[in-house]
Amino acid sequence: MTMIKMASLAAVLALASAGPVRAADAPDPAKVARRLLKAHGAVAVAHKAKYGGGIADMWLGYDAAGVPVTGVASRQTKTYAEALAMIAVTPADGVYKVVAAEIPTVGSFHGKSQDYAKDALKDITGRVFEGPKEARGLVDAVSGATKYYKAIYVSYALMASKVIEELKAKPDWPREPIAAE
Numbered sequence: 636m637t638m639i640k641m642a643s644l645a646a647v648l649a650l651a652s653a654g655p656v657r658a659a660d661a662p663d664p665a666k667v668a669r670r671l672l673k674a675h676g677a678v679a680v681a682h683k684a685k686y687g688g689g690i691a692d693m694w695l696g697y698d699a700a701g702v703p704v705t706g707v708a709s710r711q712t713k714t715y716a717e718a719l720a721m722i723a724v725t726p727a728d729g730v731y732k733v734v735a736a737e738i739p740t741v742g743s744f745h746g747k748s749q750d751y752a753k754d755a756l757k758d759i760t761g762r763v764f765e766g767p768k769e770a771r772g773l774v775d776a777v778s779g780a781t782k783y784y785k786a787i788y789v790s791y792a793l794m795a796s797k798v799i800e801e802l803k804a805k806p807d808w809p810r811e812p813i814a815a816e
Contacts, residue, residue, distance in 0.1 A: 667709075667721055668692070668707040668721065671723040675696065676696070677697055683806075690709070690797050693801060694708075695801060705723055705724065705725050706799070707723045708794040708795075708797055710793070716748070718738045718744075719739055720737075720787070721737045722795055723735040726802050731766070731802065732763045732764075733759055733761060737756065759773065762795075764795065766799060766803070767796035767803075768796070773791060
């Protein structure tokens with residue numbers, strides 16, 4: 636066996652024995668969700684993994700009185716790159732406001748793709764909806780956009796509508812305190 640083959644084999648064996656490798660830029664959705672929940676007043680969290688209907692995970696954040704104060708959803712979205720998309724929605728005065736729309740790895744997008752994605756996220760953040768039906772209407776605003784740009788709006792419209800549904804339903808999911816990090 637040549638030295639190069641032996642070195643390659645050693646590298647492969649070292650990687651295999653190290654266990655699963657996580658990409659350095661791949662965010663942990665649970666950490667992002669807890670950060671968003673805490674930023675908007677949550678002290679306890681309820682989580683539903685493998686939520687379904689196109690949503691990977693759903694988190695609901697509660698204040699000290701047990702009132703839902705924020706909902707966060709995540710899903711993988713194929714836009715300019717395959718990416719984790721996350722949204723945070725808060726209820727207030729009978730409406731629901733998108734307080735955060737994030738693609739944690741948007742910085743790894745190239746050229747104009749990064750600019751377009753950031754512009755879409757900025758446009759989505761701050762939107763106010765009366766209910767899930769209005770949130771699904773977010774997609775109507777981008778009829779002439781590229782398919783990648785539309786993918787961002789479709790993902791966030793879906794996530795916003797589902798978060799609003801859960802905030803309204805107030806499901807009885809098991810809760811736990813949000814630990815200080």
